[in-house]
Every structure is written in structure tokens, then in C-alpha cells.
Amino acid sequence: METRDLSRIDLNLLIALQVMLEECNVSRAAERLFITQPAMSKTLSRLREVFDDPLFTRSSHGMRPTPRALDLAAELETVLQGIQHLLAGHDFDPSVYRGEVTIAISEYIGVWLLPPLIHRLSFLAPRLTVRTITRVEHQLDQLALGELDLAVHIKHARYGDEFLCEAMGGAKPVLLAREAHPLTGQPSSWDNILRYPIMRLYMADMEELEFIQTRDSITRRLETVQEMQGGFETSHLMTAIEVLRNTDHLMPAPPFLMGNPTLAYKIQALELPPDVDYSIEYMLVRHRRTENSPLHNWLWQQILDVRAELREKLASAAPPGSR
Numbered sequence: 001m002e003t004r005d006l007s008r009i010d011l012n013l014l015i016a017l018q019v020m021l022e023e024c025n026v027s028r029a030a031e032r033l034f035i036t037q038p039a040m041s042k043t044l045s046r047l048r049e050v051f052d053d054p055l056f057t058r059s060s061h062g063m064r065p066t067p068r069a070l071d072l073a074a075e076l077e078t079v080l081q082g083i084q085h086l087l088a089g090h091d092f093d094p095s096v097y098r099g100e101v102t103i104a105i106s107e108y109i110g111v112w113l114l115p116p117l118i119h120r121l122s123f124l125a126p127r128l129t130v131r132t133i134t135r136v137e138h139q140l141d142q143l144a145l146g147e148l149d150l151a152v153h154i155k156h157a158r159y160g161d162e163f164l165c166e167a168m169g170g171a172k173p174v175l176l177a178r179e180a181h182p183l184t185g186q187p188s189s190w191d192n193i194l195r196y197p198i199m200r201l202y203m204a205d206m207e208e209l210e211f212i213q214t215r216d217s218i219t220r221r222l223e224t225v226q227e228m229q230g231g232f233e234t235s236h237l238m239t240a241i242e243v244l245r246n247t248d249h250l251m252p253a254p255p256f257l258m259g260n261p262t263l264a265y266k267i268q269a270l271e272l273p274p275d276v277d278y279s280i281e282y283m284l285v286r287h288r289r290t291e292n293s294p295l296h297n298w299l300w301q302q303i304l305d306v307r308a309e310l311r312e313k314l315a316s317a318a319p320p321g322s323r
Contacts, residue, residue, distance in 0.1 A: 013043065015033070021073045021076070097125055101130055101149040106152070106153055111237060114132065144287050151286070152283070155283045170281035171279055176269055177244065178247070181268070188271045198231040199251040
């Protein structure tokens with residue numbers, strides 16, 4: 001866009017031109033604009049200079065617009081209404097909104113959160129396209145650059161002031177294993193775990209995650225297991241589950257995966273050793289550049305509402321003694 005010509009004019013001149021076109025009289029235009037007649041005459045002179053045209057000429061019937069002024073009149077009202085709409089903003093209606101949002105989300109939490117979220121959005125915002133990415137590095141940078149709209153990930157050790165964050169919940173990890181795994185019924189100890197290979201589901205920004213910063217992190221312990229027994233890493237949850245069903249691999253994971261019947265089929269959750277006494281927390285994150293975006297604010301709230309519904313279902317399904 002060429003902005004040099006635009007810099008020569010201000011909005012007040014366009015408003016004055018619109019009033020002059022409606023009144024074709026300097027005195028009445030001045031009254032409507034709450035300025036003096038000499039000031040209005042000076043404004044008209046500036047308009048003539050900007051548009052290089054007299055714009056209005058005197059006749060026996062008063063001031064008459066020139067052909068150039070009539071051409072401007074055909075577009076000026078629309079332009080001013082557009083500026084007014086731009087300044088005022090508009091009401092966001094998800095039912096008719098067309099657009100796309102991109103969300104980075106780990107498969108661990110995606111398999112729990114996305115089915116009810118997409119079900120909800122299909123009714124409330126049927127024309128909204130939601131694109132999710134499970135494997136994306138430097139997510140905070142991507143949010144700042146606008147490459148991502150939202151991220152739902154394992155809590156990072158640090159977030160700058162430019163990010164808005166909301167806790168999504170967390171849980172102490174468990175070890176997933178196939179049914180009838182040799183560890184079934186055995187004491188939960190690192191000595192026993194050391195005998196079997198470890199499988200890990202890919203986690204973005206691994207070095208930035210809060211639980212990685214924890215002393216005696218489970219990740220460091222499992223790395224020791226992997227050095228001794230080997231292991232397997234994948235970015236595909238269903239692949240990981242199928243490998244678990246057919247091998248003696250063990251995989252650390254949040255316990256809520258066992259709430260999905262498809263994933264839990266022929267899979268069991270084994271407790272980690274007692275020295276693993278912390279939870280892995282998940283966060284919903286966006287950049288402050290979206291703070292005044294009706295779409296982002298609305299979608300943010302939808303995610304939080306789904307989170308609340310899922311928590312309520314988990315609480316109602318839990319045994320009475322565990323609530």
C-alpha cells in the first residue's frame with residue numbers, strides 16, 4: 001500500500017468534506033462541525049489543495065459540487081462508515097465466523113481434551129477450522145510470532161510477562177504396560193523397572209519443561225533405564241500403545257489415558273516408585289497480542305469450560321473413598 005498520499009490528509013478533513021457535500025453551504029457546515037465560518041472556509045481551501053479541484057463553485061442557486069466532488073461523494077460515506085466500524089470493532093458471532101486457529105497440543109492431553117472440545121465447537125462455531133500440531137518446537141516463540149494461536153502443553157519452568165497462562169490440571173505419572181506384563185503384581189521399585197526397556201512419547205521443548213528441572217527427575221531416572229535396556233521414542237500415541245500391547249516396554253504417562261477405552265484395551269497402569277512424589281502439570285497458553293481478540297477470548301473460554309466438564313466427570317466417576 002502506498003501511504004505517502006494518505007499522510008497528507010487527516011480524518012477531520014474527510015468528515016468536513018462529507019458535511020459540505022450534504023449542506024453545500026459553508027455557514028451551515030460550520031455550524032454542524034461546531035467551528036467558525038472562517039475556519040470552515042480555511043478547511044475547504046485545504047480540501048481543494050488535497051484533491052487538486054475546486055470541489056464547490058458558486059452559482060445563482062448557491063454552492064454546487066464539481067464532478068470531482070460528486071465522484072468523491074459516491075465513495076466517501078462508505079469510507080467513513082468503514083473507519084467508524086474499524087474503530088468501534090464488531091460483535092463476535094461464533095455461529096457465522098469463518099477462519100482458522102492453530103493449536104499446539106501434546107497427544108497425551110489432546111486425546112483427553114480434543115474430542116469434547118471439537119464436539120462443542122461443531123455446534124457453536126461450525127465454520128471455524130481448528131488445526132492442531134503435536135510436534136512443534138519453541139512453542140513460546142511460535143506464539144509470540146503468531147505462528148500459533150494457543151498451546152496446551154506440559155508446564156514450562158518459565159513464562160515471560162507477555163504470555164497469558166491458565167492451569168489445566170495435572171497428575172502423578174504412572175507406567176503403562178501390557179496386560180500380564182512380568183511386572184504385574186511386583187513391588188514398585190527402580191530395580192524392577194531397570195529390567196525392561198522404556199518407551200517415551202515425544203515431548204516438545206523438553207529442556208524447558210518444569211518437571212525436567214526437578215531434582216531427581218523421573219526423566220533422569222528413566223534415562224538411566226534406557227542406557228541399560230535401550231528404548232523407543234515416537235511422536236504417535238496410537239503407535240506407542242500398539243508397541244506396548246506387543247512388547248515388554250514400559251511408558252510413563254498421565255493416568256487419565258486409562259479413561260479412554262480404546263487406549264486402555266489390554267493396557268494396565270503400574271505405579272511408579274514412591275520417590276516419584278510430584279505431578280506433571282499442563283498449561284493453556286497464549287500471547288498477549290491476542291488479549292483483545294474476540295475469537296481468541298471466546299475459544300479460550302470454551303477450552304476452560306470443557307476442562308471443567310471433564311474434571312466433573314472424573315470426580316463423579318472416582319470411587320467414593322478417593323474423592
